Amino acid sequence: MKEKVEELKKEIEAYIVETAEELEQYRMKFISRKSVVGDLFNELKTADQEVKREMGRTLNELKNIATNRFKSFVDDLETKEGSEKLANVPDLTLPPVADQLGAQHPILATKARIIEIFERIGFNLSEGPEVEDDWHNFSALNFPENHPAREMQDTFFIERNPDIALRTHTSSVQVRVMENQKPPIRTLSPGRVYRNEAISARAHCVFHQVEGLYIDENVSFKDLKQTLYHFVKELFGKDTKIRFRPSYFPFTEPSVEVDISCNICKGKGCNICKYTGWVEIGGAGMVDPNVLTSSNIDPEKYSGFAFGMGIERITMLLYQINDLRLFTENDVRFLKQFKNIK
Structure with missing residues (x-):
């Protein structure tokens, strides 16, 4: 041992x-x-x-x-x-590293600017569900069943229930407001919408809209024009021109397409405006009496106007972006370019 x-x-x-x-x-x-x-x-x-x-x-x-x-x-x-x-303890005598702040997404920045402009003239915000029933998305907006106007919307329907779909516009929010609020109504409805479309540089199946609605006694087309004139001048600058072209929407009558002078070529003509000098930013019109009636609003007493526009389209014009897909690809190199947006 x-x-x-x-x-x-x-x-x-x-x-x-x-x-x-x-x-x-x-x-x-x-x-x-x-x-x-x-x-x-x-x-x-x-x-x-x-x-x-x-x-x-x-x-x-x-x-x-x-x-x-x-x-x-x-x-x-x-x-x-x-x-x-x-x-491994850092040297506390070294100068501090500057804060690395993220960049605000251009869609959110544009949406905030649009909301700010309309809030200053009395519009409040309203929101609604992105999964909608047929009544709020179509029927209450004067889309009769089997009417060709429904084909204007390439809709994502829920397979088990054909009466339920992803909303194709934020007009459905306006219907809900009219059902639950008595005039006067002055509301703005921003949000995501869905269309069954092929994704390209100029189209996407998911995008953002902002729609406005004003209902009161003696509302006229003149009020609509002045509201949109004010918006365009505030957002794009005082030198921007605006024009209205006759069009058709089931929920407004009369209806117009709203164009502004191309802020990229200043009206001279380029590939963005297809060499016309004009770029469409949205649609508008006087609310159809049938839409008011479907929401229990007396069309003999009240009238109103509505307008809608795509936030992506406006953002592309503001920042001269030529490809819609950049907004959803989350490319950090693209997003960093918007650090100075306020």
């Missing part, structure tokens, strides 16, 4: 620990109950009394050597870890 003790002493003194894993291996081999030192204590139990007295002191000395060596290893590792942590 003496020879084993001497061999273990030499092994303990020569043992090197540099990691926590190696420290645990040392503990298991020399200090734990099932260690080689523990095995020697178990052998001592069956020895003669004289041998126990002599070898007991020797084994206790070996155990103390192993324990002290273990404590030494622990202290060395703690010192080493402390030095590494200290090395």
Whole structure:
């Protein structure tokens, strides 16, 4: 047993620990109950009394050597870890790094500007569900069943229920407002809409609209024109021209398309305006009496106008962006260009 003790002493003194894993291996081999030192204590139990007295002191000395060596290893590792942590502490004397602020998405920035302009002239905001029923999305807006006007909307219908669809315009929100609020009504409805269209540089199946509705006594087409004149001048500048072209929408009569002079070529003609000098930004018109009646508003007493425009189209004009897909690709290089938008 003496020879084993001497061999273990030499092994303990020569043992090197540099990691926590190696420290645990040392503990298991020399200090734990099932260690080689523990095995020697178990052998001592069956020895003669004289041998126990002599070898007991020797084994206790070996155990103390192993324990002290273990404590030494622990202290060395703690010192080493402390030095590494200290090395990773940043130099507090260095100048601070400037804040890395994100950029506001151009769609959100344009939407905020549009809302601000209309809020200043009395419009409030209204929101509604993006998954709509047939009544609010079509029927209440004077889209008769099987009427060709429904084909103007390439709709995403819910397969299990053909009366439920993703809304094709935020006009459905206006219907809900008319059902739950008595005139006068002056509301703006921004939000996402969905059309089953092929994605290209000029079209997308998901985009944003903002639609306005004003209903009161003696509202005329003149009020509509002046409202849109004000909006265009505020958003695009005082030198921007505006024109109205006759058109057709089921929910307004008369109806018009709204064009502005191309702010990219200044009306001279370019590929954005198809060399006409004009760019369409939306549609508008006087609310059809049938729409008022469907929402229990007396068309003999009240009249109103409505307008709608695509936020992507306006954003493309404001920032001279030529591809609609850039808005949804989340390309950081594209988004960083709008850091200075307020």
